[in-house]
Amino acid sequence: MAKSGRASRTGSAKADTASATRQALVDAAIESLRFDGFAGASARAIATRAGVNPGLVFYHFGSVADLLLAGLAEVSQRRMARYSAAVDAATTPAQLVRVATDIFREDLDEGYATVLVEMIAGAGASPELGAQVAALIAPWREFAQRAIEAIVAQSPLAALVPVGDAAYAVVALYLGLEMLSHVDGNREPALRLFDQASQLVEVLGALTASSIRKDSQ
Numbered sequence: 012m013a014k015s016g017r018a019s020r021t022g023s024a025k026a027d028t029a030s031a032t033r034q035a036l037v038d039a040a041i042e043s044l045r046f047d048g049f050a051g052a053s054a055r056a057i058a059t060r061a062g063v064n065p066g067l068v069f070y071h072f073g074s075v076a077d078l079l080l081a082g083l084a085e086v087s088q089r090r091m092a093r094y095s096a097a098v099d100a101a102t103t104p105a106q107l108v109r110v111a112t113d114i115f116r117e118d119l120d121e122g123y124a125t126v127l128v129e130m131i132a133g134a135g136a137s138p139e140l141g142a143q144v145a146a147l148i149a150p151w152r153e154f155a156q157r158a159i160e161a162i163v164a165q166s167p168l169a170a171l172v173p174v175g176d177a178a179y180a181v182v183a184l185y186l187g188l189e190m191l192s193h194v195d196g197n198r199e200p201a202l203r204l205f206d207q208a209s210q211l212v213e214v215l216g217a218l219t220a221s222s223i224r225k226d227s228q
Contacts, residue, residue, distance in 0.1 A: 029071070032061075032063060032067060032071065033072075035061040035063065036058070036061050036063065036067065036068060036071060036072070036078060037081050037085050038061070038085075039060035039061035040052065040078050040079050040081065040082035041082040041085060041086060041126055042060050043056050043057045043060055044079065044083075044125065044126045044129045044130065045125045045126060048129050048132075049079070049129040049130065049132055049133035052075065052079060052129075053075065054068040054069070054075050057075070057078065076137070076140055079130065079133070080130075080140075080143055080144070080147070082126065083126060083127065083130050083144065083147055084147055086123050086126050086127070087147055087150070089123075090114075090118070090123055091150070091151075091154065093117070094154065097113070098110055098158045102162070103162065104162055106162075107158065107159075108205060108208050108209040109209060111181075111205065112205040112206075112209070115185070115188070115189070115198075115201065115202075115205065116202075118189060119189070119192055119193070119198055124189040124190075124192065124193050125193055127186070127189065128189065128190050128193045128194070130144050131144060131190070148182070148186075151182050152178050152179060152182050153178075155178035155181045155182050156174055156178035159174050159178055188201040188204065189201075
């Protein structure tokens with residue numbers, strides 16, 4: 012029985028070590044995408060950042076591409092949790108735009124936009140990788156649609172906004188703004204668009220509410 016207990020503890024320790032190594036490699040892959048770019052995110056570069064042997068990249072993930080996808084998935088999960096909490100606190104379309112503005116800044120400041128941009132750039136050379144990156148982006152359209160439905164359904168804009176199309180447009184615009192801001196290093200044009208969107212939403216809401224009041228009289 013004692014031998015069995017020791018074997019169990021040894022197996023558990025090995026599993027913990029393997030899990031810690033995998034997480035270290037995922038974190039290192041994210042950092043490598045941020046600072047080395049897709050082209051520079053080699054097994055050696057990632058392993059050096061993680062402080063492990065490069066062979067462990069292939070042992071745990073099979074390929075560098077699969078490790079980089081795991082890094083993108085990790086970033087997506089982190090940001091989904093952050094977005095969900097922030098969006099849940101918004102109760103009007105204008106507040107939703109302000110939330111998007113704040114998180115847009117975070118994405119740029121913390122390098123999350125860079126990770127996505129680099130993976131999209133790398134996917135351009137590989138149809139298979141492109142399909143996998145697209146699959147990781149797809150849940151964001153569903154998230155955007157749920158967020159818009161929850162807010163717009165309670166506002167006078169409900170009759171004006173085709174929610175599915177709006178969600179697609181929001182995600183496409185958001186990704187495009189992050190890519191442009193990353194490439195040219197200037198976020199100010201994007202932030203001005205967010206400010207204008209916030210003002211437009213408030214104006215449309217006021218006009219629609221006024222129209223509804225007139226019709227009810």
